[in-house]
Amino acid sequence: MAVATTEAPAKAAKIKHGPERRPGLSRWLPYLLLAPAVLLELLIHILPMLVGIWMSFVKLTKFYIANWSAAPWAGLGNYKVALDFDNAVGEGLLKSFGVTVAFSLITVGLSWALGMAAAVALQPPFRGRSWVRTLFLVPYALPAYAGILTWNFMLQRDTGIVNHILVDNLGLASDRPFWLIGGNALVSLITVATWKLWTFAFLTLMAGLQSIPRDIYEAAAVDGAGNLRQWRNITLPSLRPVNLVLVLVLFLWTFSDFNTPYVLFGTAQPPAGDLITFHIYNASFLTWNFGSGAAMSVLLLIFLMIVTGIYLFVTGRRSRRA
Numbered sequence: 101m102a103v104a105t106t107e108a109p110a111k112a113a114k115i116k117h118g119p120e121r122r123p124g125l126s127r128w129l130p131y132l133l134l135a136p137a138v139l140l141e142l143l144i145h146i147l148p149m150l151v152g153i154w155m156s157f158v159k160l161t162k163f164y165i166a167n168w169s170a171a172p173w174a175g176l177g178n179y180k181v182a183l184d185f186d187n188a189v190g191e192g193l194l195k196s197f198g199v200t201v202a203f204s205l206i207t208v209g210l211s212w213a214l215g216m217a218a219a220v221a222l223q224p225p226f227r228g229r230s231w232v233r234t235l236f237l238v239p240y241a242l243p244a245y246a247g248i249l250t251w252n253f254m255l256q257r258d259t260g261i262v263n264h265i266l267v268d269n270l271g272l273a274s275d276r277p278f279w280l281i282g283g284n285a286l287v288s289l290i291t292v293a294t295w296k297l298w299t300f301a302f303l304t305l306m307a308g309l310q311s312i313p314r315d316i317y318e319a320a321a322v323d324g325a326g327n328l329r330q331w332r333n334i335t336l337p338s339l340r341p342v343n344l345v346l347v348l349v350l351f352l353w354t355f356s357d358f359n360t361p362y363v364l365f366g367t368a369q370p371p372a373g374d375l376i377t378f379h380i381y382n383a384s385f386l387t388w389n390f391g392s393g394a395a396m397s398v399l400l401l402i403f404l405m406i407v408t409g410i411y412l413f414v415t416g417r418r419s420r421r422a
Contacts, residue, residue, distance in 0.1 A: 155394035162388035178395035215301025285373035308342035
C-alpha cells in the first residue's frame with residue numbers, strides 16, 4: 101500500500117506536466133528548423149554571389165565559357181577598365197549610373213508621395229472605402245511582366261492609348277511623340293516603375309497609420325489644428341520608423357530594377373533609359389565579357405552597401421537625438 105501511495109503522485113505529476121523531453125533534441129530543434137532556409141539561402145544567393153565575385157577577377161570571355169577554370173587571372177584589371185572613365189566602357193558605365201540615380205530618386209519620391217496621399221485620404225471611414233483600397237492594390241497584385249507588357253502596348257507611338265488620349269482627344273501635342281525611344285524613354289520608365297511601386301508604399305503607410313490613436317487627431321482638431329498641421333505634427337513623426345524602412349527598401353528595389361527596362365524596351369534600350377542593371381546585362385551577354393560584367397556587378401553591390409550603411413547610420417543617429 102505504501103508503494104502504491106508513493107507511485108500515484110509521481111504518475112499524476114508525469115501526466116500533468118506531459119512526457120519528458122530529450123535535452124539533446126530541444127537543443128538542436130531550432131537549428132534543424134532553420135537548416136532548410138539557410139541551405140536555400142546559400143544555394144540561391146550566397147553561392148552565386150561568391151561565384152560572381154570570383155568571375156570579376158578573371159578574364160572570362162566567350163573563349164572560356166566551356167572551361168571556366170582555364171580563364172586567365174585578371175586581378176583588378178576588370179575593375180580598372182570599369183572605373184576608367186576615359187574609355188568607352190567606363191564612360192558608358194558612368195552615364196548609366198547617372199541615369200539610374202535620377203531614375204531612382206524621382207521614382208522613390210513619387211511612389212512615396214502617392215502612397216502617403218492615398219493612405220491619408222483613405223484613413224477616415226466612408227462608404228466604399230474597402231473597394232477603393234482594393235482597387236489601389238491592383239498594380240501590386242498584378243504580375244510584373246503582365247503589367248509592364250500592358251504599358252508597352254499603351255506607350256506605342258501609333259497604336260498606343262496614351263498618344264490617342266494626349267493627341268487625338270485632348271490635343272496636347274500636334275504630333276505623336278515616341279515614348280519608348282529617344283529622350284522620353286526615361287519618362288516612360290519612371291511612369292511604369294512608379295505605377296508598380298506606389299501601391300507598396302500605400303500599403304505600408306496605411307498599415308502604419310492604423311497604429312496611430314485617433315484620439316490624438318481629435319484632440320488636435322479641438323485645439324484648432326487643420327489637416328495639414330495634423331499631418332506635419334502628428335502623422336509624419338508617428339510614421340518615422342515606417343518611413344525609414346520604406347524609403348530604403350524602395351531605393352534598393354528601384355536602383356536594382358531589371359525587369360522594368362528589360363520588358364519595356366527589350367534588348368536595345370535607349371540611352372535615356374539605360375539603367376545600370378540592364379547596362380551590366382548588355383556588357384555581359386552582348387559582348388560576352390562576363391569578367392567585366394561581374395566586376396560591374398560587384399561595384400554596384402559595394403555602392404548599395406555603402407549607401408545602406410550611411411543611410412542607417414544617419415537615420416539611427418537622428419533617432420537617438422530625438
